Amino acid sequence: MKTLVLAEAHVALVAGSRAVNDLVQECFRALALGRGQIFEAGRIQLKDPASRCVVKSAYLQEGKALGIKVTRAHPDNPARHGLPVTNSQIMLVDGETGLLRALMDGVYVTRLRTGAAAAVGARFLARPDARCLAIIGAGHQTRTLLEALAADRPAVEVWVWSRTAGRRERYADEMSGRLGVTIHPVASIEEACAQAEIIATATWSTEPLVRGEWVRPGTFIAAIGADAPGMQELDPDLLPRSTVVVDDLEQCVRMGEINVPVRHGHYRVDQIHATIGEVVAGLKAGRVDLQETTIFDSTGIGLQDVIVADHVCRQATARGIGTWVEL
DSSP states (O other): OOOEEEOOOHHHHHHHHHHHHHHHHHHHHHTTTTTTEEEEEEEEEEESSSSSEEEEEEEEEETTTTEEEEEEEHHHHHHSSSSEEEEEEEEEEEEETTTEEEEESSSSHHHHHHHHHHHHHHHSSTTTTOHHHHHHEOOOOHHHHHHHHHHHHHTTTEEESSSSHHHHHHHHHHHHHOHHHHHHHOOOOOHTTTTTTTTEEOOOOOOEEEEEGOOOOOOOEEESOOOTTEEEEEEEGGGSSSEEESSSSHHHHHHSHHHHHHHSSOOOOGGGGHHHHHHHHTHHHOOOTTOOOOOOOOOOOOHHHHHHHHHHHHHHHHHHHHHEEOO
């Protein structure tokens, strides 16, 4: 059997933000209704303590798609080798035959599905009229994050913060030109949050960045940066007074935004309102009050990768995109 090989450019050709938003919403629904499985993420600590390898896998019942994603992070890559910090590949397997359907770039799929998760969170947890957006961080992930949110809310106005003035200014110039939205680069997180109805955090922080007093009543926060033990971006005091929704309970307790507050006793697991799948499937309520603060702890689950990779594979096959190889 031949296997389809897809580079990042191929993935970008066939995966639009609105379509990926809808796919990720369906992924969450499928998981809540027992139509998909996710398996515990494996973490491999390499000899260099700053480097790490993470393996995520999942099975989607519809289409019998099994996927395995291997991601490596090597912080010294840019300086020593002129390469990106993170690299990733996804193996898409036919769940019925066990044969390898596709091997594709996983970095861009991850950025797409992570941005889409925030957009899905906003669909159910943000105020319907929310248009003012604060983005904390100005890396690659915040680009697909804004694209995903703007696909659902095209009239957004954005305030972006990054530690480096040049990065936030480049981000504002690039993304305002790409999406036709107004973006204000600002020097403080407090200023970014001042007008925000939606706050999205996407940093590598291990200490709180967004303070509770900066968050207006009725705000929705998508916390997508924390994906390892010890990482956090939000003031722990925000959690008990907010409606908190997680993508996967076990994974979020172990390495999501809530991992540090839970470990230190500032927040309890039984205070979590729901999983996003339960909300999407209508098993639990989403936002019920215009004044409530809602938080989505999004660590990223393997089923998101699988449903997007399956879509990319089908679209690329239909359009003759990619390279077929005999393995």
